[in-house]
Amino acid sequence: MKIVIAPDSFKESLTALEAANAIEEGFKKVFPDAEYLKVPMADGGEGTVQSLVDTTNGKIQTLTVHGPLGELVEGFYGISGDGKLAIIEMAAASGLDLVSPSERNPLITSTWGTGELIQDAINKGVKEILIGIGGSATNDGGAGMIQCLGGKLLDKEGQQIVPGGVGLADLVSIDLSELNPKLKEVEIKVACDVDNPFTGPKGASYIYGFQKGGTAEQVEQLDKNLAYFASLIRQYLNKDIEFVAGAGAAGGLGGALMAFLDAKLQNGGELVSELVGLAEKICDADLVITGEGGINHQTIYGKTPICVAKIAQKYQVPVIAIAGSLTGNYETVYEHGVTAVFSILSELTSLETALEMGYENIRKTTQNIASVIQLSQSRL
Incomplete structure (x- = not known):
């Protein structure tokens, strides 16, 4: 299984590469032999x-x-x-x-x-x-x-x-x-x-x-x-x-x-995707994982998760997005190539604590996601 990991940064918490490392660590707990390709992303703003x-x-x-x-x-x-x-x-x-x-x-x-x-x-x-x-x-x-x-x-x-x-x-x-x-x-x-x-x-x-x-x-x-x-x-x-x-x-x-x-x-987002050759990396993947600090109804207007999802959609590759917070009408991302969305927070906490725990929360969340995928594969 080839998994492309292409998140943006989680602002004030993790760089895009740090977020990608946390995602990889979580998935490797369940799929240690999968092929992982990390592509730190951005949309032209900070990071x-x-x-x-x-x-x-x-x-x-x-x-x-x-x-x-x-x-x-x-x-x-x-x-x-x-x-x-x-x-x-x-x-x-x-x-x-x-x-x-x-x-x-x-x-x-x-x-x-x-x-x-x-x-x-x-x-x-x-x-x-x-x-x-x-x-x-x-x-x-x-x-x-x-x-x-x-x-x-x-x-x-x-x-x-x-x-x-x-x-x-x-x-x-x-x-x-x-x-x-x-x-x-x-x-x-x-x-x-x-x-x-x-x-x-x-x-x-x-x-x-x-x-x-x-x-x-x-x-x-x-x-x-x-x-x-x-x-x-x-x-x-x-x-x-x-x-x-x-x-x-x-x-x-x-x-x-x-x-x-x-x-x-x-x-x-499209420009960065072009510069890093994201399409070539995704075209033969089995799964793409993206994300950023917050996903909401504005995400569809050129933010990283949507730019990634649009490319994956061309090759019929499923996309899972993770975020520190899901607000507003975030479900609109489903209409733009995102298969599923998950918040990495499992309990109520202060913003300061949430930012400090970003890496661990991503690791735990993606391990759980991987476990569900493994379960679905075993039942097919």
């Missing part, structure tokens, strides 16, 4: 770097970068084992968690640090970059990133505009003549699981600006600034990103990556 580093036998690269407010922070990204792929989570340099609630202000936060991660990766000779763009503290339309990479976003005095979304109002010209030439040698893919446009009622500013510390007046200003930025991108680059789905992700960073770096936006 994507670690999952792909683990899957490709790569390494974590750390470096000091500028955080959202210009302060120095310890950033990181991953490099695959063959050195060809860099995996970046923009939140590692420009994330909301790097700014205390009292200091959050999308008028002044910048994506400069994300540019520093990209710069370091291309200078190391990678040929492909995957950028996960969830969890941002920024609303600058990716301006800081472009400036870091050598682009000139100039005001009427011929000076670089100031950091943050507020600076876009002073922009009068775009000059990419000094953009890092190595960018032309790299293919950039963006893991994006939202479809918000650059501007408008469902755009970057109105949907996400408030959680980044913006007031109603600031959010209105930021939306106008992004619309103006989009008009200059049309003028100077002949690209129209304003209403493209996903362009508004990470405060407009998605749009900047498309416009300035010719990046391709894709569903995060």
